[in-house]
Amino acid sequence: MYFMFSNRISDxxxxxxREILKVSADPSIISFAGGLPNRDLFPVENIKDxxxxxxxxxxxxxxxxxxxxxxxxxxxxIAKRYKSFYGIDVSTKNILITNGSQQxxxxxxxxxxxxxxxxxxxxxxxxxxxxxxxxxxxxxxxxTVSEGGxxxxxxxxxxQNNEPKMIYTVPNFQNPSGITYTNExxxxxxxxxxxSGVYLIEDNPYAELRFSGSNKKSFMEFLPEHTIxxxxxxxxIVPSFRLxxxxxxxxxxxxxxxxxxxxxxxxxxxxxxIVDQFLIDYSLDEHIEKIKKMYLSKKQNMVNxxxxxxxxxxxxxxxxxxxxxxxxxxxxxxxxxxxxxAIKKNVAFVPGDPFYTNKTGVNTFRLNYTNSDADTIxxxxxxxxxxxxxxx
Amino acid sequence: MYFMFSNRISDxxxxxxREILKVSADPSIISFAGGLPNRDLFPVENIKDxxxxxxxxxxxxxxxxxxxxxxxxxxxxIAKRYKSFYGIDVSTKNILITNGSQQxxxxxxxxxxxxxxxxxxxxxxxxxxxxxxxxxxxxxxxxTVSEGGxxxxxxxxxxQNNEPKMIYTVPNFQNPSGITYTNExxxxxxxxxxxSGVYLIEDNPYAELRFSGSNKKSFMEFLPEHTIxxxxxxxxIVPSFRLxxxxxxxxxxxxxxxxxxxxxxxxxxxxxxIVDQFLIDYSLDEHIEKIKKMYLSKKQNMVNxxxxxxxxxxxxxxxxxxxxxxxxxxxxxxxxxxxxxAIKKNVAFVPGDPFYTNKTGVNTFRLNYTNSDADTIxxxxxxxxxxxxxxx
Numbered sequence: 152m153y154f155m156f157s158n159r160i161s162d163x164x165x166x167x168x169r170e171i172l173k174v175s176a177d178p179s180i181i182s183f184a185g186g187l188p189n190r191d192l193f194p195v196e197n198i199k200d201x202x203x204x205x206x207x208x209x210x211x212x213x214x215x216x217x218x219x220x221x222x223x224x225x226x227x228x229i230a231k232r233y234k235s236f237y238g239i240d241v242s243t244k245n246i247l248i249t250n251g252s253q254q255x256x257x258x259x260x261x262x263x264x265x266x267x268x269x270x271x272x273x274x275x276x277x278x279x280x281x282x283x284x285x286x287x288x289x290x291x292x293x294x295t296v297s298e299g300g301x302x303x304x305x306x307x308x309x310x311q312n313n314e315p316k317m318i319y320t321v322p323n324f325q326n327p328s329g330i331t332y333t334n335e336x337x338x339x340x341x342x343x344x345x346x347s348g349v350y351l352i353e354d355n356p357y358a359e360l361r362f363s364g365s366n367k368k369s370f371m372e373f374l375p376e377h378t379i380x381x382x383x384x385x386x387x388i389v390p391s392f393r394l395x396x397x398x399x400x401x402x403x404x405x406x407x408x409x410x411x412x413x414x415x416x417x418x419x420x421x422x423x424x425i426v427d428q429f430l431i432d433y434s435l436d437e438h439i440e441k442i443k444k445m446y447l448s449k450k451q452n453m454v455n456x457x458x459x460x461x462x463x464x465x466x467x468x469x470x471x472x473x474x475x476x477x478x479x480x481x482x483x484x485x486x487x488x489x490x491x492x493a494i495k496k497n498v499a500f501v502p503g504d505p506f507y508t509n510k511t512g513v514n515t516f517r518l519n520y521t522n523s524d525a526d527t528i529x530x531x532x533x534x535x536x537x538x539x540x541x542x543x
Numbered sequence: 544m545y546f547m548f549s550n551r552i553s554d555x556x557x558x559x560x561r562e563i564l565k566v567s568a569d570p571s572i573i574s575f576a577g578g579l580p581n582r583d584l585f586p587v588e589n590i591k592d593x594x595x596x597x598x599x600x601x602x603x604x605x606x607x608x609x610x611x612x613x614x615x616x617x618x619x620x621i622a623k624r625y626k627s628f629y630g631i632d633v634s635t636k637n638i639l640i641t642n643g644s645q646q647x648x649x650x651x652x653x654x655x656x657x658x659x660x661x662x663x664x665x666x667x668x669x670x671x672x673x674x675x676x677x678x679x680x681x682x683x684x685x686x687t688v689s690e691g692g693x694x695x696x697x698x699x700x701x702x703q704n705n706e707p708k709m710i711y712t713v714p715n716f717q718n719p720s721g722i723t724y725t726n727e728x729x730x731x732x733x734x735x736x737x738x739s740g741v742y743l744i745e746d747n748p749y750a751e752l753r754f755s756g757s758n759k760k761s762f763m764e765f766l767p768e769h770t771i772x773x774x775x776x777x778x779x780i781v782p783s784f785r786l787x788x789x790x791x792x793x794x795x796x797x798x799x800x801x802x803x804x805x806x807x808x809x810x811x812x813x814x815x816x817i818v819d820q821f822l823i824d825y826s827l828d829e830h831i832e833k834i835k836k837m838y839l840s841k842k843q844n845m846v847n848x849x850x851x852x853x854x855x856x857x858x859x860x861x862x863x864x865x866x867x868x869x870x871x872x873x874x875x876x877x878x879x880x881x882x883x884x885a886i887k888k889n890v891a892f893v894p895g896d897p898f899y900t901n902k903t904g905v906n907t908f909r910l911n912y913t914n915s916d917a918d919t920i921x922x923x924x925x926x927x928x929x930x931x932x933x934x935x
Contacts, residue, residue, distance in 0.1 A: 155708070155740065157679075160654040160798050169611075169804070193606040199598045206591045214585040214781040219561075250642050250785075254807040261678065262552040282805040286653065287549075316547070348547065389606040391812035393642075406552050412561070413674040415646040419811050420783035 158266070159286050167505050168278055171490075175499035181531035183518040184499040186326065186474055188386055189449075192442050194433070198389060201428035209424055217420035219412045221248025221396070225427040229382065229396060232435075236359065237369045241380070241398050247407050248418045252356060252383040252395030256283035258414065259317065259352065259379065259397070262406040264289055269315035273301065275477075275506035275515065277326045277354065280319050291508035294318075296325065298468065300336030306343050317350045317379075323358040323367060324473025327506045327517040331471060334368050341373030350403075354381040359439050361472035362447035376400060384426055386474070387439055392422040446474065446521050452528045453520040460536035462543060474521045479514060484542060486516040492538040498531050550658070551678050559897050560670055563882075567891035573923035575910040576891040578718065578866055580778055584834050586825070590781060593820035601816055609812035611804045613640025613788070617819040621774065621788060624827075628751065629761045633772070633790050639799050640810045644748060644775040644787030648675035650806065651709065651744065651771065651789070654798040656681050661707035665693065667869075667898035667907065669718045669746065672711050683900035686710075688717065690860065692728030698735050709742045709771075715750040715759060716865025719898045719909040723863060726760050733765030742795075746773040751831055753864035754839035768792060776818055778866070779831055784814040838866065838913050844920045845912040852928035854935060866913045871906060876934060878908040884930040890923050 168184075175182035205213055220226070226246040233241040249255045256279060264270070264287035272280065274293035281291070292309045295302040301320070309315070320340075322332040332340070344351055353370045371378045380398035399407060411417070453476065454469050461467075466479040480486060486502040493500065503515035520528065560576075567574035597605055612618070618638040625633040641647045648671060656662070656679035664672065666685035673683070684701045687694040693712070701707070712732075714724040724732070736743055745762045763770045772790035791799060803809070845868065846861050853859075858871040872878060878894040885892065895907035912920065 156654055156798055157657050157660070159657075160802060166801065166804060187608055190603045190607050193603045195598065195603050195606065198606065199595070202594055202598075203591070206587065206594075211582045211585045211587050214587065214590065214783045215582050216579055216777070216782040250807040250810075253805075257806045262548055265549050265551075268549075279805075279808070286802065286805045385608070389813075390608040391606045393807065393809070393811045406548055409558065410552055410678065412558060413645075413671075413678045414649045414806075415642040415785065416671070417785070418642075419785045419814060421781075422811060422813065 159288050166282070168501060171499060171501060174494060180497050180499050181523065181527055181534070182499045183520070183523065183531060184501050185522060186519055187522045188390060189445060189521050192445060193389060194429070194438055197429055197433045198425060201432060202425050204432070205421070205424045205428050213421050213424055215420070217417050219408055219417045221246070221418055222420060222423040222427060225423050226396075228427060228430050236366070237371070239369050239371045241371075245398055245400065245404055247397045247399070247404060247411060248423060249395045249397060249411070250415060250418050251385060251393040252354065252381045253279050253283065254414070255381045255395055255397040256280050256354075258407050258410045260284045260287040260289070261410045261414075262403070263316045263350070269313050271306070271309055271315040271318035271349070272508060273320055273325065274508070275327050275503060276319065276508070277321055278505050280354065281505070281508060284319070293508050296328065296330060298330055300330070300332030301340050303336070303339045303343060306340060310343065310347060310349070314347070315349055317352055318344065319352045319354065320370070321354045322370065323355055324360065324470050324475070326357075326473075327475055327501070327503070328477035329468045329470030329473055329475045330477070331367060337368060337370055338373055341370060344374060344377055349377065351378050352381065353378055356383050356386045357473040359387055360443055360446060360474070362443055362450065364471040379403065387435070387442065388426060388429065392419065392426060394418065394422060394426055443472075449520045449523070449525070449528065450476070452525045453518065453532065456529045456532035460533050462536070462540060465539065474519055476518050476520065478516050478518060480539070481543065482514055484514045485512040486514060487512060489516065489538055489542055492542060493535055496534050496538065498534045498538070500535070551680050558674070560893060563891060563893060566886060572889050572891050573915065573919055573926070574891045575912070575915065575923060576893050577914060578911055579914045580782060580866075581837060581913050584837060585781060586821070586830055589821055589825050590817060593824060594817050596824070597813070597816045597820050605813050605816055607812070609809050611800055611809045613638070613810060614812060614815040614819060617815050618788070620819060620822050625790075628758070629763070631761050631763045633763075637790055637792065637796055639789045639791070639796060639803060640815060641787045641789060641803070642807060642810050643777060643785040644746065644773045645671050645675065646806070647773045647787055647789040648672050648746075650799050650802045652676045652679040652681070653802045653806075654795070655708045655742070661705050663698070663701055663707040663710035663741070664900060665712055665717065666900070667719050667895055668711065668900070669713055670897050672746065673897070673900060676711070685900050688720065688722060690722055692722070692724030693732050695728070695731045695735060698732060702735065702739060702741070706739070707741055709744055710736070711744045711746065712762070713746045714762065715747055716752065716862050716867070718749075718865075719867055719893070719895070720869035721860045721862030721865055721867045722869070723759060729760060729762055730765055733762060736766060736769055741769065743770050744773065745770055748775045748778045749865035751779055752835055752838060752866070754835050754842065756863040771795065779827070779834065780818060780821065784811065784818065786810065786814060786818055835864075841912045841915070841917070841920065842868070844917045845910065845924065848921045848924035852925050854928070854932060857931065866911055868910050868912065870908050870910060872931070873935065874906055876906045877904040878906060879904060881908065881930055881934055884934060885927055888926050888930065890926045890930075892927070
């Protein structure tokens with residue numbers, strides 16, 4: 152008797168980050184590891200009111216099966232938001248509601264990737280995308296991102312040697328690094344992609360959480376036929392509802408719909424109606440203002456603590472929004488070794504390794520600042536600085 | 544410039560059944576096509592109460608990200624139900640909550656199927672499974688089911704010629720045919736599979752909707768190491784929440800978890816808590832009694848109308864539960880041709896073709912009886928009988 156798994160799942164290692172999150176769930180650990188929105192900011196009372204209103208307005212049908220595309224009212228509101236936030240025209244028919252934006256990544260992997268097909272991806276890049284495309288046995292082509300955006304010369308050279316199906320980007324307050332592409336960088340990246348057969352994925356969970364500086368343009372402006380947008384309410388309204396979406400051209404939408412139906416028929420209709428009602432009855436802008444105020448203050452706490460405690464040679468990003476900052480140790484120092492030291496002193500973070508598609512022992516790591524209070528941030532960064540001094 | 548899709552999605556045709564459902568959404572159409580639970584039976588007030596209680600008890604955390612496995616309290620209740628309904632022991636750790644049981648099928652396809660791997664499947668078989676495994680380019684090995692269950696000799700011959708990764712079954716009130724495997728048939732099927740490397744998928748959305756006769760055994764009793772169970776609350780409590788689950792052995796669960804995380808991180812936590820609270824506060828048995836009473840009456844309406852109007856030579860199943868019955872026309876008559884005639888007279892059903900993995904123009908079709916009232920059933924069956932007489 153033997154049971155055999157598919158190639159696509161056999162080589163996938165146990166997720167290191169899940170192991171870290173398990174360790175850091177221990178309440179005695181100071182955790183900068185996770186990427187959780189702060190629970191104190193969830194609009195619980197408003198969501199509760201919206202829920203009861205939905206029961207009253209929609210009645211039993213809110214519990215019935217629904218369509219694969221998603222609730223039209225919600226999709227219309229999403230389209231309006233793209234117009235007001237980015238000034239771009241997105242048609243309701245090109246929006247597919249997904250079970251979190253992670254499902255968007257899975258569906259894109261499913262409809263585009265044959266085994267060994269290439270995906271260009273930011274380095275460091277978002278772990279969830281590496282996992283989703285990795286399951287479809289993607290060949291990753293990393294392109295360096297650093298302050299200001301993607302390395303355009305590297306991108307050119309990657310495209311010269313290989314025709315990737317997609318290029319994956321988080322251009323605003325990137326996970327893991329917190330960096331944002333400048334408008335000029337976006338334009339340059341778009342210039343390189345023009346005329347190619349490469350879809351650009353603009354994964355954009357954090358753009359609305361901007362504390363300072365000015366909003367940047369969507370790639371949709373520069374590359375309308377090539378751009379696929381991913382969005383979510385998880386960072387701005389509620390994570391547990393698992394509501395995300397994909398915006399894609401007609402030809403892609405048709406394939407996505409087939410894949411969505413085979414994957415899970417449709418996304419939770421009840422919660423789509425609740426979020427729609429919440430957006431009708433309350434001001435999303437006012438709600439986001441509260442989040443931005445708190446996250447800015449926490450980010451400043453962390454930056455101040457880093458400046459106070461870390462040795463001077465340690466580099467770090469000071470993001471204008473989002474949930475993470477990124478630390479770079481001197482060359483040759485492994486953040487994985489640092490993690491082993493720090494966790495013994497009850498401080499957790501995510502070492503850089505899982506955000507690189509084929510590097511290990513890197514000298515970078517990710518810190519989350521949204522989910523700890525000021526004192527904890529100060530205390531944790533202090534302990535971390537001691538570990539860094541020990542390892543230097 | 545060219546964009547290319549993956550092989551797995553390029554050949555998937557537009558879903559015929561979705562087209563039918565679009566047509567039959569027209570209110571002037573009498574539709575026996577869909578598979579919708581009856582909306583009048585949704586426990587709206589109880590779900591509303593459970594929802595408000597969850598807000599009060601759990602607070603903001605009910606809106607936070609959660610774990611990939613699913614809410615432990617709900618998984619414990621599911622395990623208890625397996626014990627009380629089937630008398631089988633299912634460990635909470637072997638239950639993964641999914642976005643509907645359709646996602647269970649997708650995850651199983653993902654972790655088991657390389658392109659061209661074989662899947663044995665009931666013929667006729669559930670369309671959602673054909674779609675989910677079809678996307679992973681499964682090679683389907685059909686095994687005939689008819690009154691009483693699966694053709695065991697055919698199964699033996701299929702296994703002799705080919706080693707499928709899985710065999711997919713809906714042993715209770717099958718979709719599309721409404722048939723149920725006898726206990727003897729289950730035992731015989733299990734005997735054939737013993738010692739093989741084939742996982743048996745027991746997809747079981749309807750077992751609790753039994754109007755008459757006695758509950759049958761789970762394959763888990765006969766084949767504990769080989770059996771993977773799929774379950775859902777969509778047919779018994781609420782479809783729009785998209786809550787299903789997979790029960791699988793440890794070794795499979797480990798791979799499913801990796802795949803689940805890459806697919807969508809986790810299933811809607813808010814709705815998991817609501818269903819858990821509903822199950823704590825209200826009697827599921829009492830609720831299901833109401834469903835059974837109504838569905839039995841509707842099934843009898845349909846059976847009576849068929850007996851009254853259809854020509855005598857037409858065969859049909861008279862299921863002891865579930866939502867569908869299955870009609871067999873004389874050999875050589877195409878139910879697809881019948882569909883074209885019936886839809887012109889504003890009556891819709893699902894022709895058999897999509898439920899067969901490589902046959903067309905078959906002489907069978909599916910009727911749903913749960914979603915029309917008695918008069919509509921009588922009227923629709925009468926019109927259908929006229930079409931049948933015309934085509935004979």
